[in-house]
Amino acid sequence: MATPAVKKIVVCGGNGFLGSRICKSAVARGWDVTSISRSGKPQWSSVTSSASPPSWSHKVSWERADILSPSTYTPLLRNADYVVHSMGILLEADYKGVISGRESPIAGLQRAFSSTKAGSQNPLTRKNGEELKSQEKDGQITYELMNRDSAIGLAKEANGEGVKGFAYISAAGGAPVLPKRYIETKRAAESTISSEFPRMRGVFIRPGMLYDSSRTITMPLAAATAVGSVFNSLTGGMFGGIMGAAGVKPLKADIVAEAVVEALSDDTVKGPVEVKEIEELAQKAWRKGML
Numbered sequence: 001m002a003t004p005a006v007k008k009i010v011v012c013g014g015n016g017f018l019g020s021r022i023c024k025s026a027v028a029r030g031w032d033v034t035s036i037s038r039s040g041k042p043q044w045s046s047v048t049s050s051a052s053p054p055s056w057s058h059k060v061s062w063e064r065a066d067i068l069s070p071s072t073y074t075p076l077l078r079n080a081d082y083v084v085h086s087m088g089i090l091l092e093a094d095y096k097g098v099i100s101g102r103e104s105p106i107a108g109l110q111r112a113f114s115s116t117k118a119g120s121q122n123p124l125t126r127k128n129g130e131e132l133k134s135q136e137k138d139g140q141i142t143y144e145l146m147n148r149d150s151a152i153g154l155a156k157e158a159n160g161e162g163v164k165g166f167a168y169i170s171a172a173g174g175a176p177v178l179p180k181r182y183i184e185t186k187r188a189a190e191s192t193i194s195s196e197f198p199r200m201r202g203v204f205i206r207p208g209m210l211y212d213s214s215r216t217i218t219m220p221l222a223a224a225t226a227v228g229s230v231f232n233s234l235t236g237g238m239f240g241g242i243m244g245a246a247g248v249k250p251l252k253a254d255i256v257a258e259a260v261v262e263a264l265s266d267d268t269v270k271g272p273v274e275v276k277e278i279e280e281l282a283q284k285a286w287r288k289g290m291l
Contacts, residue, residue: 008032009264010077012067012154013086014060015042018169018210021257022084027056028289029261034061034080036073037087049214067150068120068132074157082264083158086169088147088186090178092140117181119144123153124196147185152192159197165264166200168193172208172248172275190272203263204272207256208248249275258282 009026013019014035020042026033041062045051065073067087077083118135119142126132132153134145151168158166170186190204259281263269266281273281 006030006032007081007265008034008079009082009084009261010034010036010080011084011086012036012073013084013169015039015047015062016086017047017212017215018253018257019084019086020047021253022086022260023060024054024056025254025257025261025285027059029265031261033059034063034076036063036065036067036076038064038066040064047214066131067154068145070132070153070157071129073154074161077158077161077163080158080161080163082165082167083154083163084167084169084260084264085151085154087150088169088171089141089143090182092142092179117142117144119149119185120153123149124156124192126153143179143181143185147182148189148192151189152196155193155197155200155202159200163200165203165267166193166197167203167205167260167264169260170204170206170272172206194271201267201270203260203269205256205260205263205278206272206274207251207278208275209250210253210256211250212253251275251278255279255282258285261285262288 007026007029009031011019011022011026011033014023014033015037019035019037023033023035041053041057044053044057048054063073063076065076067073117140120126120132120134121130123132132145132149134140134142136142155166155168168189170190171183173183175182190202193202194204256278259273259278262281262285263273269281
């Protein structure tokens with residue numbers, strides 16, 4: 001019997017908190033794993049409990065590329081079976097105007113919670129080799145640019161390379177402290193990727209709060225969202241729209257990573273993957289690992 005071909009996965013944002021764990025899970029399956037990020041290898045102390053690289057990391061190709069410059073990463077997508085986008089932002093990057101005194105705190109907050117902001121030029125119609133550029137006057141990195149347009153741009157390139165499965169790390173919901181554009185841009189990316197690239201199986205992972213003991217700040221936040229999740233459940237979900245991700249069960253980052261890899265390996269998984277299914281997929285992956 002012929003030996004099955006080794007699967008190849010490319011994880012954009014693979015040196016991050018979740019992305020590095022996706023790489024780890026894929027390595028455990030014997031896959032060919034490439035990580036793409038601007039800095040290459042992770043700063044291990046920021047994603048694990050140790051500053052030293054773990055043994056599995058030596059089996060990952062840690063490549064440098066810019067998600068806003070497709071020409072820097074498209075060659076790395078060749079012959080890939082699966083591609084993951086794990087590079088969204090929770091907070092918009094540019095608060096320097098407020099901090100430096102060039103902009104008043106009130107004006108800064110008004111801009112942060114503005115109902116509309118620009119992303120890049122249309123990522124579907126941009127020219128080959130053209131970078132995605134912020135259309136904000138000061139070049140701000142917005143939700144529209146990172147959460148939506150960079151994902152659509154990556155999906156377009158992946159589809160062009162014949163990639164079979166594309167996983168987008170979305171979210172279960174927004175949060176009261178975040179502009180609603182955070183979740184709106186996530187949902188817009190899901191919708192566009194699904195409709196524009198029907199040949200490529202789109203998997204949209206929607207976790208709530210992610211935590212791990214190696215990143216201590218996530219532990220009290222996870223505890224708080226766990227309380228919110230219980231409250232939301234006891235009230236029949238009537239406050240779910242207001243609470244957003246704050247009312248959704250938090251998940252350990254390793255569980256979500258296992259679910260991403262399992263979802264990609266299962267051709268029947270397509271479309272939005274909510275918290276319950278994330279847990280089921282991770283459990284399925286764990287059972288396979290025990291065989």
